[in-house]
Amino acid sequence: QSALxxxxxxxxxxxxxxxxxxxxxxxxxxxxxxxxxxxxxPGKAPKLMIYDVSNRPSGVSNRFSGSKSGNTASxxxxxxQAEDEADYYCSxxxxxxxxxxxxxxxxxxxxx
Amino acid sequence: xxxxxxxxxxxxxxxxxxxxxxxxxxxxxxxxxIGWVRQMPGKGLEWMGIIYPGDSDTRYSPSFQGQVTISADxxxxxxxxxxxxxxxxxxxMYYCARRNADRVDYWGQGTLVTVSS
Numbered sequence: 001q002s003a004l005x006x007x008x009x010x011x012x013x014x015x016x017x018x019x020x021x022x023x024x025x026x027x028x029x030x031x032x033x034x035x036x037x038x039x040x041x042p043g044k045a046p047k048l049m050i051y052d053v054s055n056r057p058s059g060v061s062n063r064f065s066g067s068k069s070g071n072t073a074s075x076x077x078x079x080x081q082a083e084d085e086a087d088y089y090c091s092x093x094x095x096x097x098x099x100x101x102x103x104x105x106x107x108x109x110x111x112x
Numbered sequence: 113x114x115x116x117x118x119x120x121x122x123x124x125x126x127x128x129x130x131x132x133x134x135x136x137x138x139x140x141x142x143x144x145x146i147g148w149v150r151q152m153p154g155k156g157l158e159w160m161g162i163i164y165p166g167d168s169d170t171r172y173s174p175s176f177q178g179q180v181t182i183s184a185d186x187x188x189x190x191x192x193x194x195x196x197x198x199x200x201x202x203x204x205m206y207y208c209a210r211r212n213a214d215r216v217d218y219w220g221q222g223t224l225v226t227v228s229s
Contacts, residue, residue, distance in 0.1 A: 003156065034214035038157075045207055045219040046157065052214065089157055093214055098171045099147070099159045101214075106156040 004029065004090055004104035011110040017078040020107045022090030023071060028102060030071035034093035037066060037075045041086045049088075050075060077109070085111045114138040116146075116208050116220035123226045124198050131194035132223045134208030141189035142166035145211040148182060148193045151222075152204045162211065163191060198227045 005023040012018040022029065022037075029035055035053045038046035048057050050066035053073065063078045073092070077084050090104035119133045134146065147162040161172040165184040172182070184191040191208055208220040 032214075036215040038216070045222055046216070047219075048215055048217055051217075057217070091215070097159075097173070099162055099173055101159060101211075103157045103159065 002102075004092060004102060006088075006090060006104040006107045008105075009108045009110065011112055012077075012080045013112045014080055014082065016080050017076060018080060018109065020075045020077075020088055020090075020109070022073040022075070022092075022104045024073075024092055024094075024102075025071055027096045028092040028094035029068065029073050031095065032093045033068070035066065035068060035073040036091045037064075038089045038091065039084075039086050040089065046089065080111055082111050085109055114210070114218050116210060116218055118206075118208055118220040118223045121224040121226070123228070125229055126200055126227055127197050128227075129194070129196050130198055130225065131192055132206060132225070134191045134193075134220050136189045136191070136210070139210075142186050146184065146191040147209045147211055147216070148180075148191075149207045149209055150176075150204050151207065157207075160193070160206075165189075165191065198225075200227050200229075203227045 033053050037050040039049050040046040053068045054066040065076045067074050088107045094102045115137045117135045142165045145162045145164050148160040150158045160176040161182045163170045163182050163184050165186045181194045205222045207222050209216040210218040
């Protein structure tokens with residue numbers, strides 16, 4: 001099972017909106033509404049930001065939103081803040097793995 | 113409060129064995145899959161394998177099958193990841209993670225394993 005494809009880096013200025021894509025196949029992203037997103041700051045464990053494509057866990061800012069179209073899921077961060085600078089990983093259920101889930105390749109978000 | 117607390121950092125030599133742990137608390141340990149995730153220096157997240165402590169059903173990623181062993185002791189709410197013969201390429205941060213339906217909702221703090229002669 002190959003990792004889902006994300007851009008290596010995305011950048012934006014404070015206050016702007018950015019979108020991170022996560023491209024898979026019909027066996028994962030396109031076939032199920034089980035996409036989640038994780039934020040990881042340097043030296044820290046990942047943190048769940050979005051699940052089931054577009055749901056936010058309690059405590060996560062509403063500046064983070066998720067969506068999906070076909071085989072590509074997206075995470076949008078609006079009103080970009082310095083604290084949003086981190087690595088972001090998508091994950092999806094997959095029918096192609098005995099572990100059922102696969103991560104994306106990861107995206108470094110830089111706040112200019 | 114749900115917590116996953118991992119054992120501390122390890123420095124080992126190639127060929128040595130190692131077992132690291134992840135203790136769950138604040139929830140029914142036997143009711144959720146626990147997975148192990150590798151993150152090599154400067155790299156992304158990789159699922160290594162998962163275990164369901166309720167019945168010890170264990171599954172491995174093909175990349176890690178035969179390279180590591182995942183186990184759990186439900187009497188003490190602890191999951192384990194072990195190697196019989198470490199290699200330098202095993203140097204990485206290892207996270208345990210609780211799978212809740214289709215997502216990971218809790219992560220351990222990570223265990224850094226360094227393998228060097």
